[in-house]
Structure formats: C-alpha cells, structure tokens
Amino acid sequence: MRRKVNIGGVAVGGGTSVKIQSMTTTHTSDTEATLSQISRLCDAGCEIVRVAVRDEADARAIRTIKDNTSIPIVADIHFSSALAILSVENGADKIRINPGNIGGEEQIRAVADCVRAHGVPVRVGANTGSIEKHFYEQYGKSANALVESALFNARILEKYGVQDIVVSVKASSVPLTVESYRLLAGMADYPLHVGVTEAGTKESGIVKSSVGIGSLLLDGIGDTIRVSLTDDPVEEIYAAKRILRACGLETEYVEVIACPTCGRCEWNSMQLAQKVESRMFGVHKRLKLAVMGCVVNGPGEAKDCDLGIAGGKDKCVLFRYGKPFCTVAAADAEQTFLREIEKMLYEKENG
Amino acid sequence: MRRKVNIGGVAVGGGTSVKIQSMTTTHTSDTEATLSQISRLCDAGCEIVRVAVRDEADARAIRTIKDNTSIPIVADIHFSSALAILSVENGADKIRINPGNIGGEEQIRAVADCVRAHGVPVRVGANTGSIEKHFYEQYGKSANALVESALFNARILEKYGVQDIVVSVKASSVPLTVESYRLLAGMADYPLHVGVTEAGTKESGIVKSSVGIGSLLLDGIGDTIRVSLTDDPVEEIYAAKRILRACGLETEYVEVIACPTCGRCEWNSMQLAQKVESRMFGVHKRLKLAVMGCVVNGPGEAKDCDLGIAGGKDKCVLFRYGKPFCTVAAADAEQTFLREIEKMLYEKENG
Numbered sequence: 233m234r235r236k237v238n239i240g241g242v243a244v245g246g247g248t249s250v251k252i253q254s255m256t257t258t259h260t261s262d263t264e265a266t267l268s269q270i271s272r273l274c275d276a277g278c279e280i281v282r283v284a285v286r287d288e289a290d291a292r293a294i295r296t297i298k299d300n301t302s303i304p305i306v307a308d309i310h311f312s313s314a315l316a317i318l319s320v321e322n323g324a325d326k327i328r329i330n331p332g333n334i335g336g337e338e339q340i341r342a343v344a345d346c347v348r349a350h351g352v353p354v355r356v357g358a359n360t361g362s363i364e365k366h367f368y369e370q371y372g373k374s375a376n377a378l379v380e381s382a383l384f385n386a387r388i389l390e391k392y393g394v395q396d397i398v399v400s401v402k403a404s405s406v407p408l409t410v411e412s413y414r415l416l417a418g419m420a421d422y423p424l425h426v427g428v429t430e431a432g433t434k435e436s437g438i439v440k441s442s443v444g445i446g447s448l449l450l451d452g453i454g455d456t457i458r459v460s461l462t463d464d465p466v467e468e469i470y471a472a473k474r475i476l477r478a479c480g481l482e483t484e485y486v487e488v489i490a491c492p493t494c495g496r497c498e499w500n501s502m503q504l505a506q507k508v509e510s511r512m513f514g515v516h517k518r519l520k521l522a523v524m525g526c527v528v529n530g531p532g533e534a535k536d537c538d539l540g541i542a543g544g545k546d547k548c549v550l551f552r553y554g555k556p557f558c559t560v561a562a563a564d565a566e567q568t569f570l571r572e573i574e575k576m577l578y579e580k581e582n583g
Numbered sequence: 584m585r586r587k588v589n590i591g592g593v594a595v596g597g598g599t600s601v602k603i604q605s606m607t608t609t610h611t612s613d614t615e616a617t618l619s620q621i622s623r624l625c626d627a628g629c630e631i632v633r634v635a636v637r638d639e640a641d642a643r644a645i646r647t648i649k650d651n652t653s654i655p656i657v658a659d660i661h662f663s664s665a666l667a668i669l670s671v672e673n674g675a676d677k678i679r680i681n682p683g684n685i686g687g688e689e690q691i692r693a694v695a696d697c698v699r700a701h702g703v704p705v706r707v708g709a710n711t712g713s714i715e716k717h718f719y720e721q722y723g724k725s726a727n728a729l730v731e732s733a734l735f736n737a738r739i740l741e742k743y744g745v746q747d748i749v750v751s752v753k754a755s756s757v758p759l760t761v762e763s764y765r766l767l768a769g770m771a772d773y774p775l776h777v778g779v780t781e782a783g784t785k786e787s788g789i790v791k792s793s794v795g796i797g798s799l800l801l802d803g804i805g806d807t808i809r810v811s812l813t814d815d816p817v818e819e820i821y822a823a824k825r826i827l828r829a830c831g832l833e834t835e836y837v838e839v840i841a842c843p844t845c846g847r848c849e850w851n852s853m854q855l856a857q858k859v860e861s862r863m864f865g866v867h868k869r870l871k872l873a874v875m876g877c878v879v880n881g882p883g884e885a886k887d888c889d890l891g892i893a894g895g896k897d898k899c900v901l902f903r904y905g906k907p908f909c910t911v912a913a914a915d916a917e918q919t920f921l922r923e924i925e926k927m928l929y930e931k932e933n934g
Contacts, residue, residue, distance in 0.1 A: 260846045284846030308845070361883025373887065404840045406829045410801055430840045430873070433860045437841075439793045439825040446794030447801055450761055462841040462856045462874070474790040478757045489755045489781045490788075490813040494659065495611045495635030505813045509784045522781070523813070532712030536724065 234423045234455060237353040237396040240304030240325030242279055244353075244398060244456045245423025250449065250481055251456040252472040253280035253425075254465045255308065261289035263296045269465065270301050276469035280456065282306040282328060291318035298323035306355070313339035317346045326398075328355040331388040332364055344392030356385035357400030359429040360408070375412040378403065383420060397422050398456070402429035406444040417453045426454035437461040438471045442478070449479040470513075486512035486573075489522040489537060497525030499543035499562045504569065512573070517580050521573065522551070531556070539576055541569050585774045585806060588704040588747040591655030591676030593630055595704075595749060595807045596774025601800065601832055602807040603823040604631035604776075605816045606659065612640035614647045620816065621652050627820035631807065633657040633679060642669035649674035657706070664690035668697045677749075679706040682739045683715055695743030707736035708751030710780040711759070726763040729754065734771060748773050749807070753780035757795040768804045777805035788812040789822045793829070800830040821864075837863035837924075840873040840888060848876030850894035850913045855920065863924070868931050872924065873902070882907070890927055892920050 236246025244251050254273050258265040260283040270281050285291050285307045297305055306326040307319035313334045316327050327347065331340045331354075347354055358364070358381035360373055367384070371377035378401040386397050399422040401412040409428050417424065428444040431437035441459040448454050457475065459468040476482040490505035491497075505523040512521075522540035524530035527549070530542025535554035542549050548565040550558040550572060560568045587597025595602050605624050609616040611634040621632050636642050636658045648656055657677040658670035664685045667678050678698065682691045682705075698705055709715070709732035711724055718735070722728035729752040737748050750773040752763040760779050768775065779795040782788035792810040799805050808826065810819040827833040841856035856874040863872075873891030875881035878900070881893025886905035893900050899916040901909040901923060911919045 255843065255845050257844045257848065258846055266846075282845075286847055290846065361886070405831065406797075407801060407831045430842050430875075432839050432841045433857045435821075436825050436828070436839070436860060438789060439797075439822065440829045442790045442793030443797030443801070443826060443829045446757075446790075447798030450758060450794070450798055460843040462843055462853050465843070468843070470786075471790065474787050475794060477787070478791045478794045480756065480758045488783050488787070490783045491781050492606065492811040492813055492816070492819070493608045494606050494633075495609055495617075495641065496637055497608065502813050506784045509787060524781075530712075535712070 234421050235395070235397075237398060237423055238351070239280055239306070239353055242304050244280075248455075250454055250476060251279045252277060252469060252476070253282060253306070253456055253458050254278050254468045254472075255282040255284070255458070257465055259290070260284055260297075261287075261293045263293050263300075266293070266297060267300050270297070270303060272466050273469060274301070274303050276466045277473055278303065278469045280304045280306060280326075282308050285309045285315050285319050288315070288318060291315050292322055294319055294322040294324050313343045316343050320346050320350050320352050324352065326353045326355065328357075330356055330362070330385045332385045340388060341392055344389060344394050347396075348393055351396075353396035353398060354389055354394060355398040355400060355425055356382060356389065357402065357425065358382045358385075359400075359402040360404055361429075373408075375401075375408060375415045378408075378412040379416045379419065382416065386420070386422060398425050399423075400425040400427065402427050404428065404430040406440050409444045410447055413448050413453050414451070423455035424453060425456050425458065427458040427460055429460060431460045432462055434461050434463040434467055437463070441471060442475055446475050446479055449475070449481060484516045484518050486515050486517065486519045486521060488512065489520065491523075491525050493525040497543065498545045499525075499548065499565065501525045501541075501543050504541070504566050507566070508569070508573070515577065517577055519573075519576060519580065523569075539569075539572055541565060585772050586746070588749060588774055589702070590631055590657070590704055593655050595631075599806075601805055601827060602630045603628060603820060603827070604633060604657070604807055604809050605629050605819045605823075606633040606635070606809070608816055610641070611635055611648075612638075612644045614644050614651075617644070617648060618651050621648070621654060623817050624820060625652070625654050627817045628824055629654065629820045631655045631657060631677075633659050636660045636666050636670050639666070639669060642666050643673055645670055645673040645675050664694045667694045671697050671701050671703050675703065677704045677706065679708075681707055681709075681713070681736045683736045691739060692743055695740060695745050698747075699744055702747075704747035704749060705740055705745060706749040706751060706776055707733060707740065708753065708776065709733045709736075710751075710753040711755055712780075724759075726752075726759060726766045729759075729763040730767045730770065733767065737771070737773060749776050750774075751776040751778065753778050755779065755781040757791050760795045761798055764799050764804050765802070774806035775804060776807050776809065778809040778811055780811060782811045783813055785812050785814040785818055788814070792822060793826055797826050797830055800826070800832060835867045835869050837866050837868065837870045837872060839863065840871065840885075842874075842876050844876040848894065849896045850876075850899060850916065852876045852892075852894055855892070855917050858917070859921070859924070866928065868928055870924075870927060870931065874920075890920075890923055892916060
C-alpha cells in the first residue's frame with residue numbers, strides 16, 4: 233500500500249478514496265475571483281484546489297483564501313524557495329515544487345525545514361516539459377526520463393527529512409503517461425497524483441484524460457487525480473467524477489444506463505435519457521436506471537436496475553429490477569418515469 | 584495475431600488498423616433517411632455501418648442502401664434466420680446475430696451455408712443483457728459468463744464451417760467490459776469488436792467508452808470499435824476518432840497540446856486553443872501544435888511541436904520546434920498563429 237499524506241485534513245494515499253483536484257485559473261492575489269472560482273469547484277465536488285503562486289502577493293493571498301474556505305489549498309511554485317516558504321507560512325496545505333530547480337543546498341534545506349515544521353506535504357514531479365536535463369539527455373522523452381526525474385526530486389526532499397511526498401509523471405501523450413505511472417508505481421510507494429498534462433480543449437481533453445487516468449485507475453494506480461482541460465475548471469471536476477464513476481470508484485450516484493437507440497426505436501428515448509442524466513448528475517444516492525429504446529435489450533439490461541423504461545410503438549413499459557409493473561402511453565412516459573424516480577429516491581432516503 | 588476478416592472490402596483484425604463503426608438510428612426501410620445518416624457518418628470518418636433489421640422491408644432495403652453507398656453494411660438481426668439470410672441475399676457485408684437463439688439445427692445450418700456462400704463474416708457476442716441462460720445461471724453477471732456465452736455462439740458457427748467470426752463481450756459496466764475482453768483475448772484468436780454497451784448520454788458515455796475502449800486499445804486489444812452514445816451517431820465517430828488518437832493509433836491529424844491555464848496566464852489562450860482544435864479536427868495531416876498560457880511550460884512542451892505559441896502580459900511568442908521565431912502583440916496572436924498553421928500545412932503538402 234502507498235504512504236498516506238494529510239493535505240489539510242484530506243487524506244491522499246494509504247488506501248483511502250481517490251481524491252479529485254483542480255487548479256484555479258484566476259490570479260491568486262485577486263482573492264475575490266479566486267474564492268468565487270473555488271466555491272464553484274467545491275460545489276461541483278472538488279476536494280483539493282491548487283493555486284498558482286507567482287509572487288509575494290499571491291503567496292500572501294493564501295491567508296485570505298484559507299480564512300474564507302475550508303477546502304485544502306495547494307500552492308504551485310516554480311523555482312523559488314522564498315515563495316514556497318511564504319506560501320506555507322500563509323497556510324498552504326501542500327506545495328507543488330521541484331527542489332531540483334530552486335537553487336542550492338541552503339534553499340532546499342530551508343523549504344524542507346519549513347514543510348516539516350508545518351506538517352505540509354510536497355508534490356514533486358516531472359512532466360514532458362520539465363524533465364531534468366541530465367535524465368532527458370540520458371533517456372530522451374521517455375517513461376524512464378519522467379520517472380527518474382520525479383524520483384530524483386523526491387529523493388532530494390527525503391535527504392532533508394521530508395517524508396510526506398506525492399509524485400506525478402505527466403505526459404501530454406496518453407500512452408507515455410500510462411507507461412510512466414505503471415513504471416513509477418512499481419518503483420516507489422509514494423501516493424500518486426495522476427493526470428495527462430496539457431490534454432487540450434474539453435472535447436479532446438476529456439477523452440485523453442479518460443483513457444489515461446481511467447486505465448491507470450482500473451489497474452489500481454492513482455491516489456488523487458487532476459483532469460486538465462483548456463476550459464472552465466469546473467468542467468474538470470465533472471469529468472473527474474465521471475471517470476471515477478466509470479471505474480467503479482464512486483458508487484453513490486444515479487447511474488443511467490441508456491442504449492444508443494437504433495432502427496428498432498419507436499419513441500424518443502434519447503431525449504428522456506439526456507434529461508434524466510442531467511437532472512440526476514448531482515444526486516449522491518446509489519440508484520441504477522435504464523432508459524431503453526426497445527424491448528429487445530430493455531428488460532435484459534434492466535434486470536439489475538432499480539428502475540427501467542423501454543419503449544414500444546405507442547406505449548412504454550416500466551420495470552423494477554427487470555419486472556414490468558406499469559404500462560403507459562409514450563406521451564406520458566417522461567412524467568411517469570420521473571415521478572417513479574422521485575419515489576425511489578424518497579424510499580432510499582426514508583426507508 | 585488475430586484472424587483477419589473481410590467486411591465488404593474493409594479488413595478487420597490480422598494486425599490491420601482499428602476500424603471505426605457505428606449504427607444508424609433510422610428505420611432501415613426508410614432508405615432515404617438511412618442513406619442520409621450513413622452519408623453523414625462517412626463524412627465524419629466512419630468505416631463500417633450497422634443497420635437494424637426488424638422485418639423483411641428492412642432486409643430488402645439493404646439492396647437500395649448498398650446501391651447508393653460504398654461503405655460496408657452490417658445487418659443486425661435478432662432471433663430470425665430468415666431475416667439473416669434475406670439480409671445477406673440483399674448484399675449485407677456482415678451480419679450480427681447469435682446462432683444460439685435463432686432456432687434449431689436447420690436454421691443454424693441455413694444461415695451458416697448462406698454466409699459461407701457469400702463470403703460474409705458474422706459477429707457473435709454477448710452483452711450483459713443477452714448472456715445465454717445457462718452461463719448466467721452458472722457464472723452470474725461476470726466476465727466468465729460473457730466470454731463463455733460469446734464463445735458458445737462462435738463455436739456453433741464453427742461447427743457449421745463458418746470461420747470468419749468477429750466476437751464482442753460488452754457490458755455497461757466499464758470494469759466488467761475490460762475484464763471480459765482481457766479474458767476473451769487470451770482464450771481465442773477471433774478479431775474483437777470492442778465497446779461499452781448502453782454507455783449512456785454523450786457526456787457520461789464518452790467517458791465510459793474512453794476508459795473502457797481506451798484501456799483495452801492501450802493493451803493492444805481491439806480490432807474494431809463502436810462507441811455507443813445516446814445521441815446523434817455522428818458523435819460516436821468523433822469520440823471514436825479521439826479515442827484512437829489518444830491511444831496513438833491514429834497519427835495523421837493535427838494534435839493540439841493546450842494547457843488548462845492557471846493564475847500565470849495573462850492572455851486568452853483558452854479561446855485560441857478551442858478555435859484551433861475545432862478548425863483542425865478534420866485535417867488529416869500530422870502536425871503538432873501547442874497553445875500555452877505562459878512561458879513556464881510553453882517552450883518546454885513546445886519542444887517537439889511543429890508550431891507553438893505562449894503568452895506573456897501583452898505579447899505572445901511563437902515557436903517552431905521549441906525555438907522562438909516571432910513575437911507579436913497579444914491582440915494579433917490569433918491571426919498570426921492561424922496564418923503560420925496554414926503555412927505549415929501548405930509546406931507539409933507541397934514540400
């Protein structure tokens with residue numbers, strides 16, 4: 233099992249649930265905008281938020297941010313030991329920095345002493361844009377280069393007594409990302425922060441992140457995940473939740489099984505499926521629904537669903553656990569189905 | 584290596600490229616609507632199309648469809664040997680049927696004789712709604728039940744001399760889908776049709792399909808893929824292409840690396856990334872572009888990109904293979920970048 237670290241009260245690793253994180257796109261020193269984005273991220277289900285620290289104003293802003301939100305805050309710092317220390321002193325719950333590029337022994341020791349004193353974990357890592365020069369020269373752009381580069385930074389911290397370390401090895405190439413994390417998982421017991429870097433816009437980024445993060449999670453690799461999308465960060469949280477659900481790692485939700493419809497479909501099951509899915513996305517109760525175009529797959533698939541509906545020419549049949557209990561006119565299908573869902577949710581809550 | 588089958592001139596298996604397929608949602612006998620949808624699917628990049636055959640009119644419509652399109656057509660039939668035979672006689676390039684549920688020996692032999700005579704392959708398979716009863720009773724809803732149920736149907740066909748068989752084992756659960764295909768891949772050499780069944784609406788279905796199909800493809804499993812979405816089937820093709828690209832299995836396209844932006848970003852890189860991605864989606868030339876929020880990751884990530892752009896406060900820098908060659912005002916960045924892309928595409932084509 234991987235080491236467990238405590239990020240402002242949220243555990244990562246050690247067999248705990250996979251935590252969802254994102255990063256704000258605001259200037260951190262603009263605390264109003266940053267807090268507003270953090271609040272939207274929390275509402276969507278984010279569990280850890282990272283903020284960029286470019287200067288002293290950003291580092292000091294963490295104090296205000298911490299005073300106004302309860303979610304753990306990670307400070308993302310490049311190159312500067314002073315900003316890392318200032319961030320921790322202002323309440324950062326974790327820092328993301330590579331000690332290999334913050335200067336000499338004095339700087340590294342100062343950061344290490346600071347995070348140990350505050351009980352703050354550190355994420356180190358490599359992505360394909362930040363592989364340490366000598367590993368890049370030795371291995372090229374490869375899994376070995378990413379992993380060795382990340383472990384090199386982790387070992388520097390350990391030398392100075394820091395144990396609470398999270399590691400990442402992100403590539404923008406999905407196969408390289410998966411290969412790198414598989415290699416890393418076998419070489420060290422640090423909790424792993426998993427993601428595909430620079431995955432791109434929402435449409436292609438969701439697919440790249442789902443393939444990359446999803447295949448690692450299915451193999452049991454990953455303690456916290458970050459979906460990177462060139463879009464509103466709230467979209468990253470939605471995508472992350474869908475990935476966890478797809479991998480069977482989040483089970484308290486309303487799953488909507490829906491067929492793609494085909495030439496056998498005689499009613500608008502598509503519209504109903506979309507409506508039900510979007511209405512139920514935020515409901516944290518375990519319920520499995522089926523919206524099926526026709527009776528060929530309908531009852532079979534609905535066998536292990538709490539509630540299902542399948543269409544015929546003019547009528548739809550509703551099932552509970554695969555057993556029909558009600559036939560309605562297609563025109564009334566939506567209303568009846570939604571009412572039955574509410575009933576079931578009520579029963580789950582109260583029975 | 585897996586067996587190779589020929590579906591109307593398109594090879595599946597035998598180490599050939601992974602083929603993208605979808606299924607129409609129209610009534611097949613409405614040939615005008617069906618052909619119109621097929622034409623949109625082809626334009627999007629679909630390589631094999633399946634149609635539902637519910638009755639004789641649908642089966643006979645295949646003739647008209649085949650006369651008006653060149654894409655291979657797969658007839659999807661439930662339970663009826665007569666419709667299977669009629670579909671093949673009307674030009675279907677492949678049929679999807681489970682011989683275990685079409686009747687007795689006479690029916691099976693008739694279908695087997697027909698597909699052999701026409702050189703038409705058959706897809707057999709199980710999904711969680713159609714596991715053969717005795718395997719369900721023996722194994723429950725499990726990978727073993729899906730695989731044994733699918734292989735049971737394949738073996739019936741082989742007994743009657745049919746060799747060109749494609750197999751699928753789709754579950755609506757992603758972990759079960761992945762486990763089933765992994766098991767099947769080790770047990771038989773049939774080319775594999777891979778998909779997650781009843782994956783749901785576009786938003787959750789893309790994630791489920793990406794995780795499921797993607798992790799199998801990364802492991803080298805899958806000869807043809809079908810993304811099932813409760814949406815316009817053209818969306819299935821877009822998603823399938825993105826999955827192949829994410830897995831490194833389609834390389835002739837314009838890849839857009841884009842960072843998610845953070846508090847370091849001083850210009851609207853997000854909007855440019857989205858515009859470039861959507862403009863370039865259909866361009867089949869191998870080009871790698873980077874649109875980066877800031878100079879921290881920009882040049883590093885852009886190192887192996889043909890062309891990149893990274894923003895500063897008022898100015899953006901353009902790179903070729905990581906080397907800056909031009910600085911422009913942020914206001915002119917979009918125009919300059921798009922022009923440089925066109926130049927590179929022209930060079931690729933002509934030089």
